[in-house]
Amino acid sequence: DGGITQSPKYLFRKEGQNVTLSCEQNLNHDAMYWYRQDPGQGLRLIYYSQIVNDFQKGDIAEGYSVSREKKESFPLTVTSAQKNPTAFYLCASSLHPRGRWEQYFGPGTRLTVT
Amino acid sequence: AQRVTQPEKLLSVFKGAPVELKCNYSYSGSPELFWYVQYSRQRLQLLLRHISRESIKGFTADLNKGETSFHLKKPFAQEEDSAMYYCALSGNAGGTSYGKLTFGQGTILTVHP
Numbered sequence: 001d002g003g004i005t006q007s008p009k010y011l012f013r014k015e016g017q018n019v020t021l022s023c024e025q026n027l028n029h030d031a032m033y034w035y036r037q038d039p040g041q042g043l044r045l046i047y048y049s050q051i052v053n054d055f056q057k058g059d060i061a062e063g064y065s066v067s068r069e070k071k072e073s074f075p076l077t078v079t080s081a082q083k084n085p086t087a088f089y090l091c092a093s094s095l096h097p098r099g100r101w102e103q104y105f106g107p108g109t110r111l112t113v114t
Numbered sequence: 115a116q117r118v119t120q121p122e123k124l125l126s127v128f129k130g131a132p133v134e135l136k137c138n139y140s141y142s143g144s145p146e147l148f149w150y151v152q153y154s155r156q157r158l159q160l161l162l163r164h165i166s167r168e169s170i171k172g173f174t175a176d177l178n179k180g181e182t183s184f185h186l187k188k189p190f191a192q193e194e195d196s197a198m199y200y201c202a203l204s205g206n207a208g209g210t211s212y213g214k215l216t217f218g219q220g221t222i223l224t225v226h227p
Binding site: 033044090105 | 216
């Protein structure tokens with residue numbers, strides 16, 4: 001079964017704790033992305049990676065960190081420095097880094113921090 | 115900087131009526147534009163892209179560089195078209211915009227029977 005997976009579907013954390021969201025793809029895609037989806041604000045890019053061992057900050061990278069040690073995996077850590085971490089997080093991948101290539105999205109992880 | 119604006123958060127039409135979802139963009143170069151759709155309980159997925167000049171599920175979108183718009187249209191809406199629609203822009207220049215896709219705020223379309 002090919003595709004992009006995110007786990008877990010729902011995640012609950014206490015304020016002050018770091019939390020890592022998983023994103024895996026078996027599509028052999030070079031590029032991977034993390035977005036945050038908030039009501040009324042659309043999707044905002046957090047981080048993206050064009051190749052293994054390389055990543056760039058998106059528009060709202062503060063309070064987040066990522067790694068890209070394997071082509072298939074692009075985990076996102078939401079740190080305690082992120083002021084409003086409660087949100088729906090979407091991971092995506094595309095065959096090539098150029099934006100013109102279709103992005104394939106995962107099912108998302110809803111993070112709630114209290 | 116690249117920016118996408120979808121002025122309508124909500125849009126309601128009746129089945130069989132024409133529908134137009136508005137999208138305006140700001141980009142200094144020559145952009146590539148897309149519409150993505152998210153149906154209830156499904157993943158966000160590509161609907162169409164302007165470079166393909168295609169019609170998908172009866173939807174079309176024309177890039178108007180003079181008005182910097184990429185409105186999505188369908189002549190006869192169906193109930194199954196109810197979904198969240200996102201307009202997105204990719205800059206085709208290099209530098210900091212390379213590989214980035216900028217999304218609008220989204221429009222929730224509801225088609226009533």
